[in-house]
Amino acid sequence: MGETVALSEKSPSEIDAFLQTQRTAYDRLVTQGLKLDLTRGKPSAAQLDLSNELLRLPQGFTAADGTDVRNYGGLKGLPELREIFAELLWVDPEQLVAGGNSSLTMMKDCLVDLLLHGGVDSERPWSQEEKVTFVCPVPGYDRHFTLLESLGIEMVTVPMYDDGPDADAVAALVKDDPSIKGMWIVPTYANPAGSVCSQDVAARLASMPTAAPDFKIFWDNAYAFHHLTEDEAKSADIVKLASAAGHPHRPLEFASTSKITFAGAGVAFLAASPENIAWYVKHLGTGSIGPDKVNHLRHVQLFKTADGVREHMRRHRDIIAPKFAEVQRVLTERLGTQEVATWNDPAGGYFVNLDVVEGTASRVVELAKAAGVALTPAGASYPYGKDPKDTNIRLAPTMPPVEEVTAAMEAVATCVLLAAAEKYATV
Amino acid sequence: MGETVALSEKSPSEIDAFLQTQRTAYDRLVTQGLKLDLTRGKPSAAQLDLSNELLRLPQGFTAADGTDVRNYGGLKGLPELREIFAELLWVDPEQLVAGGNSSLTMMKDCLVDLLLHGGVDSERPWSQEEKVTFVCPVPGYDRHFTLLESLGIEMVTVPMYDDGPDADAVAALVKDDPSIKGMWIVPTYANPAGSVCSQDVAARLASMPTAAPDFKIFWDNAYAFHHLTEDEAKSADIVKLASAAGHPHRPLEFASTSKITFAGAGVAFLAASPENIAWYVKHLGTGSIGPDKVNHLRHVQLFKTADGVREHMRRHRDIIAPKFAEVQRVLTERLGTQEVATWNDPAGGYFVNLDVVEGTASRVVELAKAAGVALTPAGASYPYGKDPKDTNIRLAPTMPPVEEVTAAMEAVATCVLLAAAEKYATV
Numbered sequence: 001m002g003e004t005v006a007l008s009e010k011s012p013s014e015i016d017a018f019l020q021t022q023r024t025a026y027d028r029l030v031t032q033g034l035k036l037d038l039t040r041g042k043p044s045a046a047q048l049d050l051s052n053e054l055l056r057l058p059q060g061f062t063a064a065d066g067t068d069v070r071n072y073g074g075l076k077g078l079p080e081l082r083e084i085f086a087e088l089l090w091v092d093p094e095q096l097v098a099g100g101n102s103s104l105t106m107m108k109d110c111l112v113d114l115l116l117h118g119g120v121d122s123e124r125p126w127s128q129e130e131k132v133t134f135v136c137p138v139p140g141y142d143r144h145f146t147l148l149e150s151l152g153i154e155m156v157t158v159p160m161y162d163d164g165p166d167a168d169a170v171a172a173l174v175k176d177d178p179s180i181k182g183m184w185i186v187p188t189y190a191n192p193a194g195s196v197c198s199q200d201v202a203a204r205l206a207s208m209p210t211a212a213p214d215f216k217i218f219w220d221n222a223y224a225f226h227h228l229t230e231d232e233a234k235s236a237d238i239v240k241l242a243s244a245a246g247h248p249h250r251p252l253e254f255a256s257t258s259k260i261t262f263a264g265a266g267v268a269f270l271a272a273s274p275e276n277i278a279w280y281v282k283h284l285g286t287g288s289i290g291p292d293k294v295n296h297l298r299h300v301q302l303f304k305t306a307d308g309v310r311e312h313m314r315r316h317r318d319i320i321a322p323k324f325a326e327v328q329r330v331l332t333e334r335l336g337t338q339e340v341a342t343w344n345d346p347a348g349g350y351f352v353n354l355d356v357v358e359g360t361a362s363r364v365v366e367l368a369k370a371a372g373v374a375l376t377p378a379g380a381s382y383p384y385g386k387d388p389k390d391t392n393i394r395l396a397p398t399m400p401p402v403e404e405v406t407a408a409m410e411a412v413a414t415c416v417l418l419a420a421a422e423k424y425a426t427v
Numbered sequence: 428m429g430e431t432v433a434l435s436e437k438s439p440s441e442i443d444a445f446l447q448t449q450r451t452a453y454d455r456l457v458t459q460g461l462k463l464d465l466t467r468g469k470p471s472a473a474q475l476d477l478s479n480e481l482l483r484l485p486q487g488f489t490a491a492d493g494t495d496v497r498n499y500g501g502l503k504g505l506p507e508l509r510e511i512f513a514e515l516l517w518v519d520p521e522q523l524v525a526g527g528n529s530s531l532t533m534m535k536d537c538l539v540d541l542l543l544h545g546g547v548d549s550e551r552p553w554s555q556e557e558k559v560t561f562v563c564p565v566p567g568y569d570r571h572f573t574l575l576e577s578l579g580i581e582m583v584t585v586p587m588y589d590d591g592p593d594a595d596a597v598a599a600l601v602k603d604d605p606s607i608k609g610m611w612i613v614p615t616y617a618n619p620a621g622s623v624c625s626q627d628v629a630a631r632l633a634s635m636p637t638a639a640p641d642f643k644i645f646w647d648n649a650y651a652f653h654h655l656t657e658d659e660a661k662s663a664d665i666v667k668l669a670s671a672a673g674h675p676h677r678p679l680e681f682a683s684t685s686k687i688t689f690a691g692a693g694v695a696f697l698a699a700s701p702e703n704i705a706w707y708v709k710h711l712g713t714g715s716i717g718p719d720k721v722n723h724l725r726h727v728q729l730f731k732t733a734d735g736v737r738e739h740m741r742r743h744r745d746i747i748a749p750k751f752a753e754v755q756r757v758l759t760e761r762l763g764t765q766e767v768a769t770w771n772d773p774a775g776g777y778f779v780n781l782d783v784v785e786g787t788a789s790r791v792v793e794l795a796k797a798a799g800v801a802l803t804p805a806g807a808s809y810p811y812g813k814d815p816k817d818t819n820i821r822l823a824p825t826m827p828p829v830e831e832v833t834a835a836m837e838a839v840a841t842c843v844l845l846a847a848a849e850k851y852a853t854v
Contacts, residue, residue, distance in 0.1 A: 040499070042498055042499055043498065045495060048488075048495065048497040048498060051497075052488075054721075055484075055485060055488065055721070056483060057482075058482060061475075061479075061482065068472060068475065069691065069692075070475040070478075070689040070690065070691060070692060071469055071470065071475060071689070071690045071691055072467070072469055072685070072690040072691050073691065074691075100527055100528070100719075101527070101718070101719045102714070102715050102716060104714050104715060104716065105714045105715050107714070108713060108714030108715075109714070112539055112543070115543070116539070116542070116578065116579075117577075127554060143713075143716075146713055147713045147714060150544075150710070150713040151543065151713075152543075258499070262497040262498070262721060263497065263498045263499040263716075264496065264497060264498055264499050264500065264501075264716070264717050264718070264719060264720050264721065265496075265497060265719045265720065265721035265722065283577070286535060286570075286573055286574045286577040286578075287529070287531050287532045287534070287535030287536070287574060288529050288531060288532050288535075289529060289531065289570075289690075289691070290691050291528070291691070292527075292528045292691060292692045292719070292722070293691050293692065294481075294482070294689060294691065294692035295692065295719070295722070
């Protein structure tokens with residue numbers, strides 16, 4: 001077809017013809033009976049295979065300090081595992097807890113503890129405040145928002161830029177309103193925007209005056225080591241930045257091996273000030289006699305060192321970078337000249353952020369579903385599932401084999417074009 | 428020395444002589460420089476060895492339904508593991524969740540969910556009630572009490588008898604007071620009393636009228652399969668009893684493999700009504716993408732069937748029954764005729780409950796500590812750590828080798844006798 005004129009600049013009859021073309025293409029797509037899924041950021045079987053040695057580990061069951069890892073105890077996690085990840089996250093091992101299989105659980109635990117008990121710098125438990133609000137950069141991670149909603153915490157949004165959240169907007173919100181108690185951020189290769197929070201933005205978030213004395217940055221560094229190129233982004237060191245700015249208890253940094261080893265059987269980490277760690281462990285201890293240290297030892301023996309983790313991540317990159325490249329190729333070839341969509345080309349993480357013609361994201365997802373391609377629900381990257389402009393679609397290409405990524409993206413492109421044509425045809 | 432007269436019936440001069448004898452014995456004990464520990468109910472290395480096959484499992488990583496257990500998902504836990512434990516706990520697999528490595532964590536999660544959201548039969552979240560109180564049979568499990576205390580839940584005690592909690596006392600408390608929202612019970616081989624809740628007592632707890640419409644029995648069946656004799660006690664089936672009595676949502680039953688496989692790396696379970704399970708999973712899902720299914724599959728492959736679990740428990744019995752027998756032997760030989768202590772001879776579980784002369788339990792623990800024998804703090808089996816009569820001491824003989832159990836129990840007997848002599852000498 002070879003259009004080179006943007007869809008919005010075509011004449012009504014050209015748009016009508018275009019709409020017919022897209023309908024035909026879509027009808028053909030539906031007859032293919034696809035069954036593809038780009039919904040969730042899950043590692044593929046080939047990625048999981050990289051860690052299959054875990055299935056035969058650990059060798060022995062004795063920790064470096066003589067602890068029998070099979071038995072109870074050790075709330076903070078296995079010291080030798082904490083050493084490896086403390087090096088990767090630039091904290092002292094004493095500032096790091098290694099826990100169970102989910103950093104999301106640690107985030108929830110922290111929120112529940114803040115609600116029921118208050119933090120180290122709180123005047124009272126957050127549940128005794130009239131209102132608690134979090135700043136949510138958008139687009140963001142749907143589970144962050146669902147978690148806040150389930151706990152009755154309100155949400156206010158700020159834009160996510162290429163260098164992180166809009167620091168001016170955040171600073172203006174938190175300056176005078178003591179009910180604003182915290183914020184989310186996925187600082188490195190953000191979900192889904194792919195952006196990396198710059199040193200400068202992080203420093204501003206770490207140092208900005210907040211009306212709440214116990215303001216918390218939930219720094220979900222889920223993709224800290226998940227590079228897609230050889231130009232490996234360095235996460236800002238929020239723990240040290242906040243400490244240097246006189247707000248040592250502001251950040252709670254989360255990380256995990258969920259997308260390093262086994263998504264369901266990895267190890268989660270919390271890094272924070274020593275006081276925050278003591279606070280967390282104290283409350284953790286009322287409901288736990290210690291994490292799964294056998295799994296901790298497995299991970300120590302798999303990685304051996306921090307460099308072992310870095311090397312392991314390069315093997316992930318080799319598997320998934322071609323899938324991300326395929327997303328770029330199809331989007332560029334099919335939508336590059338139409339001006340019906342913009343998207344990012346992330347240097348890491350698990351997602352591609354696709355923005356379609358305003359008001360058509362839900363329609364694209366609906367069309368794709370009818371054609372057998374599951375996409376994350378439109379709006380999922382916004383609090384309460386409501387994307388005010390209905391433009392945002394999160395694409396997660398890691399899980400399917402590359403040929404399925406191709407097929408799914410071809411389908412997505414067809415749906416984006418049809419939805420855009422429908423929209424312009426009715427204007 | 429062969430005393431046959433009870434200490435309390437001796438003359439003052441006989442008691443003085445007895446006190447001198449015990450002081451000498453205690454001084455000799457201290458010079459031995461022991462370093463022994465009877466504090467916590469931890470399995471011994473030999474018991475943990477029974478499950479060492481777990482270190483080489485699983486074979487493969489695919490569940491019966493084709494699920495890749497390495498990846499995310501499956502909030503309720505691996506179906507084939509739930510089938511095995513559903514059979515053991517007499518519930519439908521749909522009524523059972525398999526979780527992480529700690530049933531204590533599940534208990535805390537349930538309490539937090541009740542506080543923040545209310546249960547399926549609650550009028551409002553418990554945190555919105557003026558006061559929430561739990562009935563606590565005593566002696567009981569210290570971590571249950573600490574957990575309630577940390578959540579601001581008040582405690583009222585009832586006696587624990589040989590057939591379970593004093594059901595009359597419980598019924599009288601819960602009948603008129605809507606602030607009494609729940610109760611703890613370790614129904615089988617109770618911690619530390621060793622008693623087994625009878626079918627009759629369980630039926631009364633399941634059916635008693637409660638002022639609170641959402642009264643919950645936290646049925647912590649931690650020792651359901653942990654028999655010390657061939658006469659294996661059957662736990663009362665609280666889930667069915669409550670359902671039959673028209674209170675299906677009253678019980679929340681907890682169990683785990685912590686004292687079956689690896690204490691720190693086992694699997695915890697929650698059994699309850701389908702509505703309670705749906706409620707639990709809904710709240711669980713805000714902070715989890717699924718449990719460690721690799722560990723679930725390990726456990727399936729280790730046990731294979733419910734009978735596999737039962738056989739496995741007999742191997743535990745062979746290891747620990749001689750330790751419990753040794754506790755009985757030393758206590759009987761050293762204290763049997765003195766009337767300075769009573770104790771139980773449990774048919775299962777992890778503890779021996781020792782009651783010493785009123786007002787001397789703290790002194791016994793103190794003397795033992797000075798002689799190098801760590802005992803659980805006196806009062807630990809009571810809410811707020813306060814045993815009103817200061818008589819109760821919990822002995823945990825599973826962890827040390829049998830020769831250390833002997834030495835520790837000889838020391839305990841010496842301390843019990845000295846503390847009693849001190850007490851009578853000052854009367």
